[in-house]
Amino acid sequence: AEDEADPEELARREYVAGYQGVWVFVEQTEGEAARVSWELMGKGKELAAKLGVELCAVVMGHKVEHLCHEAFTYGADKAYLLDQPVLEYYRTYPYLDALCHLIERYKPEIVLMGATGMGRDLAGAVATRVKTGLTADCTGLDIDPKRNLMQTRPAFGGNIMATIMCDRFRPQMATVRSHVMPMPAQTAGRSGKIVHASFPLSESDVFTKVLQVIRDSKAGHVDIAGAEFIVSGGRGMMAKENFAILQELADELGGVVGASRSAVDAGWMPGDRQVGQTGKTVRPKIYIACGISGAIQHLVGMQDSDLIIAINRDKEAPIFEVASYGIVGDLFEVVPAITATLREL
Numbered sequence: 001a002e003d004e005a006d007p008e009e010l011a012r013r014e015y016v017a018g019y020q021g022v023w024v025f026v027e028q029t030e031g032e033a034a035r036v037s038w039e040l041m042g043k044g045k046e047l048a049a050k051l052g053v054e055l056c057a058v059v060m061g062h063k064v065e066h067l068c069h070e071a072f073t074y075g076a077d078k079a080y081l082l083d084q085p086v087l088e089y090y091r092t093y094p095y096l097d098a099l100c101h102l103i104e105r106y107k108p109e110i111v112l113m114g115a116t117g118m119g120r121d122l123a124g125a126v127a128t129r130v131k132t133g134l135t136a137d138c139t140g141l142d143i144d145p146k147r148n149l150m151q152t153r154p155a156f157g158g159n160i161m162a163t164i165m166c167d168r169f170r171p172q173m174a175t176v177r178s179h180v181m182p183m184p185a186q187t188a189g190r191s192g193k194i195v196h197a198s199f200p201l202s203e204s205d206v207f208t209k210v211l212q213v214i215r216d217s218k219a220g221h222v223d224i225a226g227a228e229f230i231v232s233g234g235r236g237m238m239a240k241e242n243f244a245i246l247q248e249l250a251d252e253l254g255g256v257v258g259a260s261r262s263a264v265d266a267g268w269m270p271g272d273r274q275v276g277q278t279g280k281t282v283r284p285k286i287y288i289a290c291g292i293s294g295a296i297q298h299l300v301g302m303q304d305s306d307l308i309i310a311i312n313r314d315k316e317a318p319i320f321e322v323a324s325y326g327i328v329g330d331l332f333e334v335v336p337a338i339t340a341t342l343r344e345l
């Protein structure tokens with residue numbers, strides 16, 4: 001009742017009511033959507049249902065209309081499409097201008113993006129331009145009784161989970177990493193409405209030019225975020241060469257090798273293999289942690305794996321608290337023994 005009389009609160013409600021709908025930015029490269037965009041579609045659907053509003057996909061690029069149809073199969077009710085040559089390759093400025101244009105015109109209450117290189121660049125720039133807040137790397141999203149988006153993310157080095165709200169500004173913006181939200185089921189043939197938006201922007205308006213696209217054909221590049229089986233090593237591996245035993249086990253499983261930050265910092269594994277808060281979030285079917293103590297910053301990146309097997313010679317190691325199976329022992333004996341057993345099967 002107090003709130004009712006407060007003119008500031010009434011003004012806030014009126015302003016907030018002018019924004020409607022949950023948007024998911026569909027990140028694409030050469031016409032292929034990033035997995036995280038569809039994961040966000042699943043979460044976005046849940047939030048839109050709680051708010052009683054539409055779930056909308058935002059598709060930008062050139063010759064990308066097919067992504068609107070794909071978005072419908074993942075639950076979008078509507079898709080805003082900006083399809084023009086200037087948006088063919090991601091560049092901050094045309095995308096920033098284009099997305100801000102859509103936000104200012106259609107006023108969504110929530111905008112979600114993947115915490116990818118592109119999403120991190122774009123989300124911060126858009127939030128600044130439209131004068132709203134942004135919570136990066138959220139691990140949980142929900143709606144509070146006042147219809148605000150509750151954005152939960154680890155803070156203080158992962159030691160606490162902070163829930164952040166942006167109750168005075170719209171849209172409410174958040175980025176989420178890949179593999180944090182589950183992939184929603186697809187409904188083939190589901191359709192929705194495409195809003196063909198247009199925006200007067202031509203190549204001559206953009207300062208950065210794409211001269212050539214060189215594909216990353218770096219041999220040995222692996223996507224640990226999408227792997228079904230991960231064998232990770234930590235400081236307990238003692239040396240770079242010792243990762244060969246993890247690779248053998250990973251090969252046997254058809255999986256990949258990951259690492260803790262200590263192993264990456266020691267130069268034993270490349271940075272794109274790091275699992276954890278400042279590395280990748282993974283959700284494999286099986287995660288085998290070898291010589292990894294289980295610091296909270298590592299756990300946040302892998303604790304949602306379907307099955308966790310920990311090998312550590314310290315029975316008090318915190319990794320055992322999240323492990324489905326724990327082996328207290330020397331990894332240099334245990335790992336080759338598992339590999340040998342699998343080979344016999």
Ligand code: FAD
Nearest residue numbers: 234235236260261276277278279291292293297298313331
């Ligand atoms: P340790 O903690 O040193 O553990 C090594 C383990 O190996 C020990 O438990 C030991 O018992 C075991 N061991 C040793 N020899 C053997 C053997 N022969 N057989 C079996 N077990 C053995 N860490 C990450 O991993 N990812 C992140 O993204 C990340 N982000 C961070 C962000 C911030 C802001 C901060 C502050 C820290 C972050 N960290 C991250 C670091 C994290 O706090 C830990 O320092 C790190 O995870 C420890 O790595 P580790 O488990 O490999 O090493």
